Amino acid sequence: MLKKAFSNYINNFKGFSREIWILTFVTFINRAGTMVLPFLSKYLKEDLGFSYSQVGWIMVSFGCGSMLGSWLGGKLSDKIGFYKVMIFSLLTSGLMFFGLQHITTYEGLLVAIFLIMTIADMFRPAMFVSLAAYAKPENRTRALTLVRLAVNLGFAAGPALGGLIIMNIGYKGLFWVDGLTCIIAILIFWYKVKEKQKSSYLDKKHPGEVLTASVFKDIPFWIFLITCLINGIIFFQLFTTLPLYHREQFNLTELRTGLLLTFNGILIFLMEMPIVSYIERKKFNKVKIVGIGTFIMGLCMYLLLLNQWEIVLWIMMFFMTFGEMLAFPFSNSFAMSRAPKGHEGRYMAIFTMSYSLAHILSAKTGMTNIELYGYQYNWFFMGSLGLLGAFLGYITLRLLKKEKQKALKLHK
DSSP: OHHHHHHHHHHTTOSOOHHHHHHHHHHHHHHHHOOHHHHHHHIIIIISOOOHHHHHHHHHHHHHHHHHHHHHHHHHHHHHOHHHHHHHHHHHHHHHHHHHTTOOSHHHHHHHHHHHHHHHTTHHHHHHHHHHHHSOGGGHHHHHHHHHHHHHHHHHHHHHHHHHHHHHTOTHHHHHHHHHHHHHHHHHHHHHOOOOOGGGSOOSSSOOSOOOSOGGGOHHHHHHHHHHHHHHHHHGGGTTTHHHHHHHHHOOOHHHHHHHHHHHHHHHHHHHHHHHHHHHHHTOOHHHHHHHHHHHHHHHHHHTTOOSOTHHHHHHHHHHHHHHHHHHHHHHHHHHHHSOTTOHHHHHHHHHHHHHHHHHHHHHHHHHHHHHHOHHHHHHHHHHHHHHHHHHHHHHHHHHHHHHHHHHHHHO
16 A cells, blocks of 8 residues: 555656756755755844844845846746746856855845845746746646745755754855855756757647736736735745744744754655645646635644744644645646746746745735734734635636636637
8 A cells, every 4th residue: 555655656756858857956956055045034133133124124125136036037038038047047146145145234235135136036937937848738737846846845955954054154154055056056957958949839739728918907817916925925934034933932943943944845845746636637726726725824824823832833834834735836837827828938927026025025024013013913914914815816716717707608
């Protein structure tokens, strides 16, 4: 029985092209090296001595750069192709991370982090478009899940290793590792994967679910993006306010904070692909799954109101991971399915921008809530936001049903 279960698990990973596996490996190397992010708020607060408000504004700068980078990455992917954008983004941002460790003033970090994130996050929409190029249409959700698996496996290794680096070398070591892994990852990609011409991967047999005149007129898509924005705001609490809460409420070390994030990555590695494959086989509605995931993530914030026992952090992380596994892969897939062919970059840019905006709002709102009202208020606020996100997912579902009924009438 164990052998059969293992065989079924392995079957979920079959059918991918060589390029998808290389992209997955490169993503793992890059994410494993991204150790600065989980510890950035701690570095700014504890090592450089900034106030909560200053940390919040630097994280806003981080998110603003991420938004601009996402927009540029999507725009340039449609114009010059995803391949060039990916190489430029990781190579340049890797070099910039080397210099970041030498900037310690508040104003300098506002500018430097904005510039680095602008370059670094050009990679994300370009990477999503690359999946459209290298994955078969029927494998795209699983390919997205595979790459997400690499991201989370990288995050599983990264924070624990990052905690050890901080304890033995200091925060400066993180910047060197982050820069090197960016450069190594993209050199492997450039050497192993050849560029595809745009015309060779436009999918004429499987057009988008809905072809709209403009992304800005796609009302269901924009309401869906608000749901994505909300689950992003909740998720980023794991990297902004929660590490500070670990230290201040439970006196956890960086290593123990890293282990909690590692727990998240291991759960995703073991469970996400089988869950996604099962949902795909059963053909459950993607938007409904995203709404359920957002609802669970909201409830997890309420769990943190129980602040007497450390075990609550582990229980919360378990359910948060489950909500994340439902919300994120299918939100990616739905966004890609809405895009008219040849405009995937534009749609994926706006989609990734929603998570960049989430990073801005997550950090600033969370830090302001804590500074003015305390951690308990912040967890209640974030939990209520999750319930609103789930409700907006339901509204999106209703609009999509009406849209489908209208399309059927026109065909008749």
